[in-house]
Amino acid sequence: MDLFDVLALIGGLCLFLYGMNTMGESLERRAGSGLRSLLGKLTTTKIAGFLTGLGITAIIQSSSATTVMVVGFVNSGLMTLSQAINVIVGANIGTTVTAWVLSLGGIESSNVIVQLFKPTSFTPLLALIGIVMQMTAKDHKRKDTGAILLGFATLMFGMDAMSDAVAGLKNEDWFKNLFIMFQNPILGVLAGAILTGIIQSSSASVGILQAFTVTGQVSFGAAIPIIMGQNIGTCITALLSSMGANKNAKRAAFVHLFFNVIGTVVWLSIFCIIKAIFPLDILNDPASHMSIAVLHSAFNILCTVLLLPMSQLLEKLVIKLIPDSKKEEDFVELDERLLVTPPLAIERCHDVTVDMAHCAVDGLKGGLAVVDEFNEDLAIKIKDYETKTDRYEDILGTYLVKLSSYNMSDRDSAEAAKLLKLIGDFERISDHGENLMHSAREMKEKEIVFTPAAKKELSILCSAVNEILDLALQAFLTDDVNVASKVEPLEQVIEATKLKLRANHIARLQRGECTIEAGFVWSDILADLERTSDHCSNIAGYIIDMAHNSMNIHETLRLTRTSDPEFLQMRGDYELKYRI
Numbered sequence: 001m002d003l004f005d006v007l008a009l010i011g012g013l014c015l016f017l018y019g020m021n022t023m024g025e026s027l028e029r030r031a032g033s034g035l036r037s038l039l040g041k042l043t044t045t046k047i048a049g050f051l052t053g054l055g056i057t058a059i060i061q062s063s064s065a066t067t068v069m070v071v072g073f074v075n076s077g078l079m080t081l082s083q084a085i086n087v088i089v090g091a092n093i094g095t096t097v098t099a100w101v102l103s104l105g106g107i108e109s110s111n112v113i114v115q116l117f118k119p120t121s122f123t124p125l126l127a128l129i130g131i132v133m134q135m136t137a138k139d140h141k142r143k144d145t146g147a148i149l150l151g152f153a154t155l156m157f158g159m160d161a162m163s164d165a166v167a168g169l170k171n172e173d174w175f176k177n178l179f180i181m182f183q184n185p186i187l188g189v190l191a192g193a194i195l196t197g198i199i200q201s202s203s204a205s206v207g208i209l210q211a212f213t214v215t216g217q218v219s220f221g222a223a224i225p226i227i228m229g230q231n232i233g234t235c236i237t238a239l240l241s242s243m244g245a246n247k248n249a250k251r252a253a254f255v256h257l258f259f260n261v262i263g264t265v266v267w268l269s270i271f272c273i274i275k276a277i278f279p280l281d282i283l284n285d286p287a288s289h290m291s292i293a294v295l296h297s298a299f300n301i302l303c304t305v306l307l308l309p310m311s312q313l314l315e316k317l318v319i320k321l322i323p324d325s326k327k328e329e330d331f332v333e334l335d336e337r338l339l340v341t342p343p344l345a346i347e348r349c350h351d352v353t354v355d356m357a358h359c360a361v362d363g364l365k366g367g368l369a370v371v372d373e374f375n376e377d378l379a380i381k382i383k384d385y386e387t388k389t390d391r392y393e394d395i396l397g398t399y400l401v402k403l404s405s406y407n408m409s410d411r412d413s414a415e416a417a418k419l420l421k422l423i424g425d426f427e428r429i430s431d432h433g434e435n436l437m438h439s440a441r442e443m444k445e446k447e448i449v450f451t452p453a454a455k456k457e458l459s460i461l462c463s464a465v466n467e468i469l470d471l472a473l474q475a476f477l478t479d480d481v482n483v484a485s486k487v488e489p490l491e492q493v494i495e496a497t498k499l500k501l502r503a504n505h506i507a508r509l510q511r512g513e514c515t516i517e518a519g520f521v522w523s524d525i526l527a528d529l530e531r532t533s534d535h536c537s538n539i540a541g542y543i544i545d546m547a548h549n550s551m552n553i554h555e556t557l558r559l560t561r562t563s564d565p566e567f568l569q570m571r572g573d574y575e576l577k578y579r580i
Contacts, residue, residue: 005165012161013208019155020098020204025340026147046311049086050304056087057094064201064237066091067256069344071242072337075249081318084252085311088259092231092300098203099293102159102210127153140409155207162211182222183283185268192229202234206296210289220291221275221283227295228268231260231303249335251318258314263303334399342408346415349396349403353419353426354477356392359385360426360433361473364532367436368462371525374444382437389430396423418542422476425535429469432528432535439524448518451508457501457580458525464494464578465529472536481547487540489571493578494533498526500580 057066070087073079079087126149133146182188196205209226212218235257242253275283287295307314334352338345363385366378400420408416442448450458468490475484505522508514514522 005168009162009165012158012163012165012211015158015161016155016207016211017158017199017201017204019151019153019158020201020207021151023148023151023155026144026151046086046308049083050090050308053087053090053092054094055090057091058097063091063095063203064234066094067235067238067253068337069341071238071249071252072335073344074252075246075335075337081248081251081255082311082315084248085255085314086308088252088256089304089308089311092259093297093304095203095234096293096297096300099206099210099296102156102207103289103293123153123156126150140407144407159207159211162208163214166212167214179217179219179222182226183219185225185272188222188225189229189232189264189268192226192231193233194229196230196233197236198233200234200237202230205230205233206292210292213287213289213292216286218287218292219284220287220295223287223292223295224271224283224299225268227292227299228264231300232257232264235260247322247324251315251322254318254322255314258317259303259307263299263307266306267299267302334395336399336402339399339403339406342403342406342412345399345403346408346412346419349400349416349419352392352396353422356389356396356423356426357473357476359392360389360430361469363389363430363433364436364469365433365466367433367440367528368466370437370440371458371462374440379437379441382433386430386434389427393423393427396420414546418546421542422539425538429532429535432532435528436525439521439528443521446517448515448521450518450522451513454505454508454514454522457504460578460580461494461497461501461526461529464490464497464574465532468494468533468536472539475540475543479543479546481544484540484543485566486570488537489567490574491533491537492571493574495530496575497578497580498530501526504580 053066053070056069057063067088070079070084070091074081074084130146130149130151130153133142134150137143137146182191192205195208196202199205206227209218209223209230235253238253238256242250274280334345334348338348363382366382366385369375370378370382397420400416403416404413468487471483471487471490474480475487502523505514505519509516509519
């Protein structure tokens with residue numbers, strides 16, 4: 001093996017790792033909606049979680065990526081620790097699919113039909129299709145499909161380049177002695193763990209081991225402990241991912257480590273005992289692409305058979321090692337590990353926005369209540385609602401902006417834009433709730449009292465605002481266009497009612513029934529109520545926009561007012577209901 005072979009090996013390794021990374025990321029994006037569906041079907045049963053982990057990992061071709069996602073799900077509260085354990089166990093078997101695909105590279109036959117199944121025969125065609133799709137497709141899904149094909153072709157070309165570069169090593173004594181040394185179980189496990197820890201992919205390290213089998217120097221006796229070590233090395237990705245996460249997320253990462261370490265210790269011990277009692281000649285035979293895939297699958301299946309029934313013990317072990325702290329986390333966080341899977345990140349943002357919406361609406365309704373009768377305890381709660389809503393806006397806004405830099409489908413991109421607009425309106429609604437509270441406190445401190453007529457008018461307007469809040473919230477929570485369409489006519493009535501109440505107040509001033517000081521507070525309250533209805537109108541408009549694949553809210557509202565035959569009827573009904 002000369003200098004040029006070394007350069008060819010480095011180039012092949014780079015192509016292989018780049019291809020695997022590209023294919024994995026593209027598969028993850030392409031399967032985003034499917035991952036959301038699989039996650040939604042999770043139950044607390046072991047088999048359901050196991051099959052979910054197996055399925056996701058088989059789709060995205062990376063147990064490390066699956067485990068990192070699981071850590072993110074647990075950290076975000078989307079998954080319990082017990083569910084995570086079962087998914088992680090399934091991921092260990094799902095990752096073996098890659099080795100079986102790569103084993104096709106070891107096909108040796110003069111039969112034309114058999115040769116067609118060899119990757120070198122069909123990957124050029126896949127690469128051609130992939131590059132055409134990448135260069136011509138406008139749809140993100142087609143581009144991702146093209147990237148998957150290109151990634152697979154690249155990793156197979158890299159595999160072939162590595163195999164060709166190391167083929168000359170079969171005559172090198174030092175290389176033969178190296179793999180004889182790896183027959184020492186401890187050294188073999190360390191070699192596999194270190195290599196996998198460096199490249200952070202057991203699938204990639206198994207592929208590299210398969211490439212080295214062309215030398216004929218990789219014996220079964222060396223391959224078995226190396227494969228066991230590779231399973232330990234792949235845990236480094238999840239452990240790094242869990243840094244800065246909550247307790248349960250750290251526990252999920254350590255479950256992955258303990259699962260592979262315990263499995264390796266048990267089966268390596270059994271392997272050593274069998275080897276000592278029954279000297280097996282097959283351990284000195286050279287392994288092949290196919291036999292590496294078989295060993296990889298067999299080891300992970302044996303670990304699953306051993307440890308899946310003991311998943312509850314694993315859970316108790318990590319809880320004991322990573323106990324709960326006395327101070328529990330008191331606010332939601334959005335986990336950046338989910339950013340690589342935009343559909344799941346969007347769904348998590350939607351869930352948090354739901355919490356924000358309830359917080360904002362509760363704050364505004366509290367403001368309506370204290371205007372009617374001031375209560376200091378409720379005033380404190382309203383301030384807390386406003387503070388929480390501000391924090392929700394900061395967290396969601398920052399996260400959604402980061403998410404926008406990732407490759408998303410058109411639907412997810414539109415949903416992210418909608419959420420960004422929604423959080424602004426919900427935050428302003430909570431501000432108006434706090435404003436109403438301040439107006440109520442001013443009235444109490446200055447002993448300002450509205451006239452009976454003003455109180456009655458304000459009560460009617462507050463009832464209308466209370467209804468429009470409920471309609472806007474329901475439209476958002478249910479994504480119901482029919483409910484959303486009821487908001488704008490009511491907003492028109494609230495706006496007209498505000499103008500009428502302002503005119504009535506001026507008339508009372510002129511008659512000397514009301515004070516100037518009360519008039520200032522009255523004007524502030526009317527402004528906050530009318531602006532709240534405006535934000536409710538915006539929220540409903542976003543729901544209608546998404547249903548019509550448009551994000552032009554002003555055009556949506558204009559068309560609703562001018563072309564909807566039901567609009568005037570609904571407005572008339574609201575005018576009768578809230579007539580002054």
